[in-house]
Amino acid sequence: MRWIAAILIIISVAIFSGVLDFEEAYEAKKASLTIHAPGATPEQMAVIKQTGKLLFTTCDGLKKYASDIEQVEASIGGIGSRNAGWVKGVNFKIKIADNPSSLPNKWRAAGHNLFYTVVGDKRPGIDIGKSTAGWFCGVGDTSPFIDEPRGVIVDQLT
Template sequence: MSIESFLKKQPRWLQLLIAFTFLGLCILVIVLKAKSSFADEPVEEPKAKSIVTFDVGGLEDDAAEEAKVLLEAFAKQCRVEEYAPDIESIKARIEDPYPFTEEKKWPYQITLEMKISDDPKVIPNEYRAWGHTCHFSLGSNEIKAGMFLSKSPCQSICQTGSDYLTLPVITKEAGIRLKEFNNNVNYISSISGVEPEGVIEMLTLASKMLAENKNIQLSQLEISRWLYKSEDVSKALKTKTFSLAEVLALYVQLANPLNDKISNQPTIE
């Protein structure tokens, strides 16, 4: 007996059951085959979106390289890679230092704007950072690099509770200047009898007094350089004719705002 004859002799309901069972088996085979083919194909990982726009145009090569180092330090400090899914954009531009950064004596600053998603998935909820735009000011003087940042949520993202943070980075140029500064401080300490920490405090105070009283902008490094190079200062300190505090007080008193270069600073007599 053929299959066709067998089926014709069966009740109608059984014929339908057999037909649907066969159709179901066909569909199952097709689905399993499709899944097998799909599994064999390589799955492409979604490409990370570009969220960062850094423009260091207008800077000379050394300064541009320094700016890039600062930006890398910012990215590490504020966990940009970790929080990238929640960061919609980061825009950076070079500007003249803002007034509130004046004491840092930055030759320029990098202004950053970082926009946080309204519905962050990675940034902890307790930071309350959703929808915020974080503003940062980065810069580097002759000794240290750092950044100013406002808003508590943004400070939490960058692992600090303060509106200023020293960045753990020393650029190439800053490293050279720091080595010179430490050398100057150690020499001044050796001939004045003042501990290096005390020398640095006095240099900082002298720099601040020059700015406030004479409108002369000189860094601690520049003042230390004058103390280091001046034969009159060395003689006065070695012979105890003047103390370091007296030398710096006289320096501030005699400094000429029209002649504020190191080579033209007053002579200690």
């Protein structure tokens, strides 16, 4: 029981001290995530954070099972696997824990890296780069493109 109180205190301190880059603790297990984007300028980082929130909103399994995510890395530039005239994109690599505590077994996501690219331009949306990642977006074990008009946020990248 004491370890639960200790965890809640640590999360509360992190939230209120501004340590959390993602700016919110997720409802499921009160997990918090930080986006790592080495080399991004402050302006780019602001867009990356907004894009990350869009990804976690659209693919709500990422939010629901945030406690099983070890790391979120982002980079600018990749245009996904389906070139529909995209010029800019934000790539996300999300590392799932080797021994997740809450993921459905049928997803077989333990220890996987999930890949997503949020794009804008002529066809805004989310390119799911790996079949396992589709489960987190509610589309099963397929690697589709999800049309998402709010993906135009990446067009603000310089």
